[in-house]
Amino acid sequence: MKVFGVTGWKNGGKTGLMERLVSEISGRGFIVSTIKHAHHSADIDHEGTDTHRHRLAGARQVILSSPQRWAKMTEIDADQEPSLEALVARIEGADLVLVEGYKSASHPKVEAFRSANGHQPLAIRNASIVAIAAKGDVEINLPLFDLDDTNAVADYVLAQVGLSKGPVQANVGTKKLKNDCFALPQGVDWVPVDEALARLKSRLVPVASVETIATRDANGRILAQSVEAKRSNPPVANSAVDGYGFAFDTLPQDLSLELAQGRSAAGDPFKGQVPLGQAARILTGAILPSGVDTVVLQEEVTLSDGRVHLSGAPKRGSNTRKAGEDVIAGSDVLQSGQKLRPVDLALLTAVGVPSVQAFTRLRIGVLSTGDELVDAGATELSDHNTFDANRPMLLSLIESWGYQPVDMGLAPDTPQAIEQRLNAFSDKVDAILTSGGASAGDEDHISQILRTKGDLTSWRIAVKPGRPLALAMWNGTPVFGLPGNPVAALVCALIFGRPALSLLAGSGWKEPQGFMVPAAFTKSKKHGRREYLRARMNQSGHVEVFQSEGSGRISGLSWADGLVELPDEGAEIRAGDLVRYLPYSSFGL
Numbered sequence: 001m002k003v004f005g006v007t008g009w010k011n012g013g014k015t016g017l018m019e020r021l022v023s024e025i026s027g028r029g030f031i032v033s034t035i036k037h038a039h040h041s042a043d044i045d046h047e048g049t050d051t052h053r054h055r056l057a058g059a060r061q062v063i064l065s066s067p068q069r070w071a072k073m074t075e076i077d078a079d080q081e082p083s084l085e086a087l088v089a090r091i092e093g094a095d096l097v098l099v100e101g102y103k104s105a106s107h108p109k110v111e112a113f114r115s116a117n118g119h120q121p122l123a124i125r126n127a128s129i130v131a132i133a134a135k136g137d138v139e140i141n142l143p144l145f146d147l148d149d150t151n152a153v154a155d156y157v158l159a160q161v162g163l164s165k166g167p168v169q170a171n172v173g174t175k176k177l178k179n180d181c182f183a184l185p186q187g188v189d190w191v192p193v194d195e196a197l198a199r200l201k202s203r204l205v206p207v208a209s210v211e212t213i214a215t216r217d218a219n220g221r222i223l224a225q226s227v228e229a230k231r232s233n234p235p236v237a238n239s240a241v242d243g244y245g246f247a248f249d250t251l252p253q254d255l256s257l258e259l260a261q262g263r264s265a266a267g268d269p270f271k272g273q274v275p276l277g278q279a280a281r282i283l284t285g286a287i288l289p290s291g292v293d294t295v296v297l298q299e300e301v302t303l304s305d306g307r308v309h310l311s312g313a314p315k316r317g318s319n320t321r322k323a324g325e326d327v328i329a330g331s332d333v334l335q336s337g338q339k340l341r342p343v344d345l346a347l348l349t350a351v352g353v354p355s356v357q358a359f360t361r362l363r364i365g366v367l368s369t370g371d372e373l374v375d376a377g378a379t380e381l382s383d384h385n386t387f388d389a390n391r392p393m394l395l396s397l398i399e400s401w402g403y404q405p406v407d408m409g410l411a412p413d414t415p416q417a418i419e420q421r422l423n424a425f426s427d428k429v430d431a432i433l434t435s436g437g438a439s440a441g442d443e444d445h446i447s448q449i450l451r452t453k454g455d456l457t458s459w460r461i462a463v464k465p466g467r468p469l470a471l472a473m474w475n476g477t478p479v480f481g482l483p484g485n486p487v488a489a490l491v492c493a494l495i496f497g498r499p500a501l502s503l504l505a506g507s508g509w510k511e512p513q514g515f516m517v518p519a520a521f522t523k524s525k526k527h528g529r530r531e532y533l534r535a536r537m538n539q540s541g542h543v544e545v546f547q548s549e550g551s552g553r554i555s556g557l558s559w560a561d562g563l564v565e566l567p568d569e570g571a572e573i574r575a576g577d578l579v580r581y582l583p584y585s586s587f588g589l
């Protein structure tokens with residue numbers, strides 16, 4: 001069951017929007033149910049009703065039923081109000097549950113907003129609000145709809161919950177990120193990792209466009225539309241084994257049948273009908289001839305005198321595959337946002353889908369900055385030179401994620417050089433990753449230039465390793481300024497870059513799959529920031545960490561097979577304690 005919410009200030013128009021959405025979406029053939037939170041002063045039952053009298057007398061649950069509808073009321077203690085999840089679980093058989101209120105619950109919501117009421121949108125402080133339906137001006141980088149454009153809001157809600165068959169977003173194919181996309185509210189200093197992730201998630205939308213692509217060529221591509229089976233699998237009933245087929249109802253007591261003339265093989269069906277009381281030779285994958293509903297394995301029969309003798313009584317329909325038992329024509333086989341894998345291509349092909357609507361491959365530029373950096377292979381080296389290790393790492397990472405890497409080269413630490421590179425590439429790529437120069441020091445030119453010309457926001461994320469993440473828009477293209485240290489650059493690319501890029505690419509927010517495993521190390525960790533340690537599993541199934549946490553130690557990146565994530569809170573980790581291990585493979589490496 002899909003859940004989507006409507007929230008907003010009092011008199012912002014929530015209930016009206018709920019009403020219109022329920023009507024519009026159920027009008028489109030979906031079953032819609034709703035949940036509404038009432039405040040202390042409001043009650044479900046009223047003095048003077050019969051049910052009120054039952055309740056007052058001490059009934060724990062009261063059901064009120066009429067020929068039109070019924071309701072069940074349950075008494076709870078004030079501090080035991082059920083969670084939204086528990087309430088959703090009580091709704092039966094809906095396609096979509098629309099929730100009014102519950103603004104701090106995590107499900108995605110649209111905010112009904114009237115600027116004339118003089119408030120700021122709740123969305124500024126609430127990352128679960130993913131769109132605004134407004135009357136009047138709103139300055140916020142979220143998908144924005146007219147409060148009365150019910151059709152558009154309904155399209156959006158259905159696309160968000162994966163119920164629509166249309167494109168994921170109205171703004172597919174055009175760069176629709178606003179220049180202040182990464183702005184933080186005033187006064188925000190250190191941003192916890194989860195909050196940084198929630199903010200990125202709420203501000204980015206797919207920017208890739210949509211194209212038709214042959215299924216054969218679609219490995220790694222992201223579906224922009226759900227796909228319906230064109231044909232059932234199997235299209236008609238067939239045999240699951242090599243054996244003999246007959247009509248179950250005609251099997252005599254002695255389990256012996258006359259062998260019919262002819263046979264049914266895959267690609268070479270039986271001609272005509274198998275006469276009642278006879279059994280025909282049938283091979284795996286062959287169509288069940290007319291007159292056959294049951295097949296016995298060839299190993300379970302003996303043949304003599306032109307007859308087939310079964311060694312035991314079969315079950316009706318045994319060893320057969322029913323038409324459409326796997327997939328029925330017309331049903332959705334894959335949802336929009338799905339990244340296609342070889343197995344998905346098999347499914348699409350089997351159900352008769354030769355081409356799909358897919359997002360174009362995102363193009364991601366990678367730029368390294370720093371006067372000390374030289375390209376791999378440079379021979380004229382000074383002691384102050386450093387090989388540019390980040391660029392091959394980030395370009396390859398992008399390739400592993402299925403996007404098109406675009407090499408923007410190496411820029412020295414001058415504002416002109418950096419600006420020239422950004423200008424040269426910003427209209428050729430969908431997003432840019434830079435590394436180096438992202439702090440606020442004298443030589444941190446990336447942040448300087450982005451601050452003056454690119455609406456930079458430095459996000460001081462409470463994470464180790466990692467310094468401020470510089471987020472900016474350059475000519476409408478988002479720029480993710482990663483730290484220069486390769487260890488910090490990788491951690492920031494995996495933790496923040498990967499989910500952000502996958503949203504831009506149309507495949508939705510991607511969180512890595514983590515595993516709780518026993519530690520093979522001890523560590524004392526202070527409160528206040530999340531830490532990522534280079535780690536790998538040892539032979540005995542414990543996770544060990546690299547001996548040094550120095551973020552210049554590139555060898556540790558390669559030594560590791562993943563990261564251990566330690567929580568924001570302080571912790572004393574002893575050997576054997578469970579810690580969260582995120583293998584590199586969970587990040588698509």
Ligand code: AMP
Pocket residue numbers: 368369370372373386387388389390391435436437438439483484485486
């Ligand atoms: P920065 O963030 O520019 O202050 O750089 C921090 C550290 O990372 C410095 O020691 C840089 O030399 C190093 N560094 C920056 N970019 C790269 C890179 N592309 N490859 C290797 N090391 C780098």
Ligand code: MG
Pocket residue numbers: 369370371436437443484
């Ligand atoms: Mg530098």
